[in-house]
Amino acid sequence: MPREFALLDALVPTLLLAFIAAAFGTLLLDRLFAWLGAYRLVWYPALFRLAIFGCLFAGLGLWIYQ
Numbered sequence: 407m408p409r410e411f412a413l414l415d416a417l418v419p420t421l422l423l424a425f426i427a428a429a430f431g432t433l434l435l436d437r438l439f440a441w442l443g444a445y446r447l448v449w450y451p452a453l454f455r456l457a458i459f460g461c462l463f464a465g466l467g468l469w470i471y472q
Contacts, residue, residue, distance in 0.1 A: 409471075424466035432459040 410417040435458055439445055448454045 420470050421467055424463060424470055428459055428463035428466055431462045 410419055411423075412418075432455065436455055445451045445454070
């Protein structure tokens with residue numbers, strides 16, 4: 407997978423796509439956990455959301471740059 411792609415004649419790092427995908431995945435998981443009522447079991451939901459985003463972004467970044 408290329409490390410950069412051209413977007414309107416500007417080279418954009420592939421991690422930008424990983425960031426957007428992780429943000430979208432976090433939104434989907436947030437809705438799912440809220441619907442299931444899983445946030446009742448979490449001590450601090452905002453920190454849990456940040457951790458989910460960090461895990462998704464790190465996983466996608468490692469998958470891209472392996």
